[in-house]
Amino acid sequence: MIEVEHLTKYYGDVRGIEDVSFKIGKGEIVGFLGPNGSGKTTTMRILTCYMPQSRGKARVAGFDVEERSMEVRKKIGYLPEHPPLYNDMTVRSYLGFCGRLRGLSRKQLPERIQEVVRTCALGEVVDRIIGQLSKGYRQRVGLAQALIHKPEVLVLDEPTIGLDPKQNADIRSLIKSLAGDQTIILSTHILPEVSLTCQRVIIIHQGKIVADSKLEELTREQTLEQAFLKLVGYEEAGQS
Amino acid sequence: MRVVSVIFWKEFKSYFLSPVAYVVLTGFTALSGFLFYQFLTYFIRVTSLMRGLMVKGQVVRDWTLVDDVMSPLYRDLGVFLVVMVPAITMRLFAEEKKLKTEELLLTSPVRMGSVVLGKYLAAIVLLVLMLLPVGVYLLIVLRYGTEPDAPTLLLGYAGLFLIASTLAAIGVFASTLTENQIIAFFVCAVLGIFFFIVGMAGNSIADISLFGHTLNLGEFLRQLSLITHFSNLVEGRVEILDITYFASLICFFLLAALVSAESARRS
Numbered sequence: 001m002i003e004v005e006h007l008t009k010y011y012g013d014v015r016g017i018e019d020v021s022f023k024i025g026k027g028e029i030v031g032f033l034g035p036n037g038s039g040k041t042t043t044m045r046i047l048t049c050y051m052p053q054s055r056g057k058a059r060v061a062g063f064d065v066e067e068r069s070m071e072v073r074k075k076i077g078y079l080p081e082h083p084p085l086y087n088d089m090t091v092r093s094y095l096g097f098c099g100r101l102r103g104l105s106r107k108q109l110p111e112r113i114q115e116v117v118r119t120c121a122l123g124e125v126v127d128r129i130i131g132q133l134s135k136g137y138r139q140r141v142g143l144a145q146a147l148i149h150k151p152e153v154l155v156l157d158e159p160t161i162g163l164d165p166k167q168n169a170d171i172r173s174l175i176k177s178l179a180g181d182q183t184i185i186l187s188t189h190i191l192p193e194v195s196l197t198c199q200r201v202i203i204i205h206q207g208k209i210v211a212d213s214k215l216e217e218l219t220r221e222q223t224l225e226q227a228f229l230k231l232v233g234y235e236e237a238g239q240s
Numbered sequence: 241m242r243v244v245s246v247i248f249w250k251e252f253k254s255y256f257l258s259p260v261a262y263v264v265l266t267g268f269t270a271l272s273g274f275l276f277y278q279f280l281t282y283f284i285r286v287t288s289l290m291r292g293l294m295v296k297g298q299v300v301r302d303w304t305l306v307d308d309v310m311s312p313l314y315r316d317l318g319v320f321l322v323v324m325v326p327a328i329t330m331r332l333f334a335e336e337k338k339l340k341t342e343e344l345l346l347t348s349p350v351r352m353g354s355v356v357l358g359k360y361l362a363a364i365v366l367l368v369l370m371l372l373p374v375g376v377y378l379l380i381v382l383r384y385g386t387e388p389d390a391p392t393l394l395l396g397y398a399g400l401f402l403i404a405s406t407l408a409a410i411g412v413f414a415s416t417l418t419e420n421q422i423i424a425f426f427v428c429a430v431l432g433i434f435f436f437i438v439g440m441a442g443n444s445i446a447d448i449s450l451f452g453h454t455l456n457l458g459e460f461l462r463q464l465s466l467i468t469h470f471s472n473l474v475e476g477r478v479e480i481l482d483i484t485y486f487a488s489l490i491c492f493f494l495l496a497a498l499v500s501a502e503s504a505r506r507s
Contacts, residue, residue, distance in 0.1 A: 048347045049346075049347055050343060050346050050347050050505060051505040051506065052505065052506075070349045071349075073347055073348060073349040074349045076347070078343075078347050080340065080343045080344075080347075082340040082343075084339070084340055084341040084342075084343050084344035085339070085341065086250075086254070086339065086341060087339065088254055088257040088258060089250075089254075089257075093253075097246065097250050098344070098348075100242070100246040101243065101246060101344075101345070101348040101349075101350055102348055102349060103349060145344070
């Protein structure tokens with residue numbers, strides 16, 4: 001579903017990611033792991049056609065992100081690190097706006113809104129102004145926005161950041177419930193989250209992939225935390 | 241087209257969800273009403289004293305509603321627009337940047353051109369609403385004035401819409417440059433004032449020679465000024481050149497806005 005080959009992105013002279021390659025099959029849930037600033041967001045932004053890569057290729061559902069950008073954008077639901085919410089709109093009108101932007105017809109909207117509101121448990125706040133919602137609700141509205149057009153691929157950038165444990169668990173079970181129909185790639189630096197939701201982990205460090213394997217394989221002889229710290233070179237950093 | 245209308249409705253509603261529309265509409269109506277009243281009472285006073293405009297004891301022209309009420313009103317309102325229009329356009333893109341909602345637009349299957357156009361149209365419709373009360377003054381003059389020059393009055397009124405549309409295009413562009421609405425406001429106001437006054441330099445600049453051709457730089461600067469073309473309309477003269485001028489400025493700044501909005505991808 002997602003094919004990335006030798007993807008490289010430079011911001012001026014600063015390296016964002018370098019030579020990143022991976023493949024994600026249909027229906028997989030992949031955890032994208034890495035310390036802050038390791039290139040998770042950069043990779044996701046290239047996949048979602050937010051910005052162009054410097055070198056390399058990326059395809060989503062068979063479409064190249066540069067050449068067939070419009071097709072790719074239709075296939076993807078994207079929750080950026082900061083949920084893109086308009087504070088003066090109600091949840092309902094916001095979801096309607098996002099649905100229309102993604103090409104839903106006016107007739108399809110009420111049904112789709114109803115469905116994502118149910119999936120994301122937004123029933124109580126659907127007619128409230130977004131600016132008045134708590135962080136947990138805002139995050140869920142962001143997720144609902146990404147789901148509104150039934151995307152084949154879901155890209156979630158740190159979906160659980162800043163949530164309390166209860167909200168965290170809610171989002172996790174929500175993501176799990178989506179598995180199967182949708183290919184999901186989610187980034188995080190919270191390790192337990194990965195072991196609870198994902199089947200596969202890609203660990204990225206300083207813009208390069210340092211591990212890409214099934215979760216069981218990675219955690220056979222050590223905990224995920226040990227594996228992660230070893231891969232991102234924690235010992236060296238700890239000594240200096 | 242679908243995207244243009246989706247963006248348009250979202251932006252247009254958003255004007256009325258915040259205080260912006262109410263403040264701007266009230267402010268402009270109050271100021272224009274005050275001005276119209278002042279020009280009208282002055283006109284009534286002065287017509288009872290003298291038959292026409294006097295220079296050294298000679299009447300050089302008669303008082304008319306066009307020259308002495310509506311034209312000055314239109315000119316002053318044109319200047320007001322330099323402050324009003326940026327207030328309306330400043331948030332269009334700056335707020336998207338600030339709230340990070342730009343990322344939503346840039347990753348949705350929509351062309352940025354449609355987004356720019358939708359936002360521009362929302363500003364235009366609000367400006368039309370803002371300028372409608374001026375039509376009431378026009379109607380008063382047409383109804384109660386003695387032999388008012390209707391075509392000239394209507395042209396001047398149309399000129400106000402053209403000025404507003406041009407400034408709105410500049411404002412949309414200014415808004416794409418920054419996430420700070422105050423900066424967007426000032427960039428638009430400064431560019432607007434520049435286009436108002438650039439013609440003044442025309443009188444003090446000599447012709448320049450370039451590769452054997454003489455270039456009338458003064459005339460060029462005069463033609464670059466909004467005032468020159470606006471004055472033509474207010475005085476009841478309209479040429480293709482004037483309309484082309486407004487249309488090209490609008491296109492230029494909307495294209496600049498498009499390029500600038502797209503460039504967010506490269507930051």
